[in-house]
Ligand SMILES: [Fe+2]
């Protein structure tokens with residue numbers, strides 16, 4: 001009896017999930033390709049990012065999400081596998097599942113099927129329910145570190161300020177595109193800093209003070225921002241090319257900068273995060289005055305930030321901006337540690353500070 005009731009609840013939850021997905025992607029053609037979409041942004045393209053869009057609408061409404069390997073959509077549970085194999089509209093998906101099944105059987109590794117609190121299957125591979133959190137949107141978004149104490153601070157401030165003009169000119173009112181490309185850069189410093197501190201810890205046989213985890217968490221958090229925006233807008237080929245060039249340059253430049261002066265590197269990121277807060281504030285204002293439509297939030301954002309089911313893009317911008325404000329504080333704090341002639345390893349890091 002309990003099993004029957006449980007199955008019913010699961011079916012209802014999955015139907016609601018499928019309807020939300022369908023509602024979110026009604027503007028997307030069956031091919032799932034990029035289209036010019038007037039209702040998201042006047043000059044930006046909309047993108048659902050889900051291979052479910054290739055399935056007939058009836059399938060989407062009546063069945064749970066198809067397991068997909070693209071954009072971390074759905075985890076392949078046993079029922080999903082059987083359903084996918086029976087569905088001749090998802091031949092490619094079935095092949096992928098068979099491959100997964102063979103690998104799992106060979107190594108004896110079967111991914112644990114996780115669930116949301118409502119009992120529906122956890123669809124994400126890239127983060128677990130334990131990795132989700134409610135962002136602290138009460139954080140002061142107007143805080144600014146005054147660049148008056150040293151030439152290092154002034155150099156960091158004016159470098160970031162010099163970058164602001166061309167970036168604003170390039171993106172203008174295309175806030176989603178701005179956010180998307182900004183996050184491809186924002187995810188680099190935490191990874192570089194975390195990696196270098198990790199190597200230092202190994203090399204010198206010393207503790208890190210928690211800074212390795214803090215910086216790697218920051219990088220992962222930034223990457224989740226990117227995974228969120230890519231559900232809203234798919235980058236054009238020239239934007240991908242731009243990201244390639246910028247990443248190649250920025251990664252190496254930041255790597256060398258961190259080796260030369262971690263103090264300057266963290267201060268630079270602190271100011272970069274201040275700029276991120278500012279650009280997300282402008283994004284919010286564009287939504288509030290109606291320049292940017294306030295569409296439903298991507299499902300990945302609802303799960304990652306524990307947002308309500310009816311959350312919108314505005315809610316997502318609020319939590320992302322709160323994250324950026326926390327990154328700002330973490331990096332200015334790290335720079336302050338160096339300012340005071342101390343080392344990060346002796347100054348406990350704010351682990352899991354979002
Ligand atoms: Fe970010």
Ligand SMILES: [Fe+2]
Nearest residue numbers: 186273324327
């Ligand atoms: Fe950030």
